[in-house]
Amino acid sequence: MLTNCRGDEPKRMPDTVPDINGSITSLTETEAEGSKITAQLLVEAKEGSRATYPSASIKVDHNTLIENNEGKRIKAGLLQEGQEVEVWFDGPVRESMPVQATAKAIRVSLRP
Structure with missing residues (x-):
C-alpha cells in the first residue's frame, strides 16, 4: 500500500474533474533517484474538454499517483509523448x- 507524507492515508485518484485533460506533447526526465523518476510534462488540453487550462x-x-484508466498503478518512466492523460494539480x-503545476495524480488512457 502506498502512503503519502501526511501519514498512513493511502493515495487515491481524486473524484473531482481533472485540472487538465489532454495529450502529453513534451516529456523530459528531470531526475532519477534510485528507481524514482521525476519528469516535466507539457500537456495540451483536448478541444472541447472541461479543462481549467488550455x-x-x-x-x-x-508523490504523484499515476494510474491507467483500469486503476493499475504505473511508474513515471512509462509516461510517453502522445499519451492521453487526465491530470489533477497539487497546490x-x-x-x-x-500554467506551471505539480501533479497530484495522473490517469493515463489505455486507448491507442
Missing part, C-alpha cells in the same frame, strides 16, 4: 502561459 507544464515527482499553480 495547456500546462507539469512536474511529476515521487497552487504558477500563473503563466502555460
Whole structure:
C-alpha cells in the first residue's frame, strides 16, 4: 500500500474533474533517484474538454499517483509523448502561459 507524507492515508485518484485533460506533447526526465523518476510534462488540453487550462507544464515527482484508466498503478518512466492523460494539480499553480503545476495524480488512457 502506498502512503503519502501526511501519514498512513493511502493515495487515491481524486473524484473531482481533472485540472487538465489532454495529450502529453513534451516529456523530459528531470531526475532519477534510485528507481524514482521525476519528469516535466507539457500537456495540451483536448478541444472541447472541461479543462481549467488550455495547456500546462507539469512536474511529476515521487508523490504523484499515476494510474491507467483500469486503476493499475504505473511508474513515471512509462509516461510517453502522445499519451492521453487526465491530470489533477497539487497546490497552487504558477500563473503563466502555460500554467506551471505539480501533479497530484495522473490517469493515463489505455486507448491507442
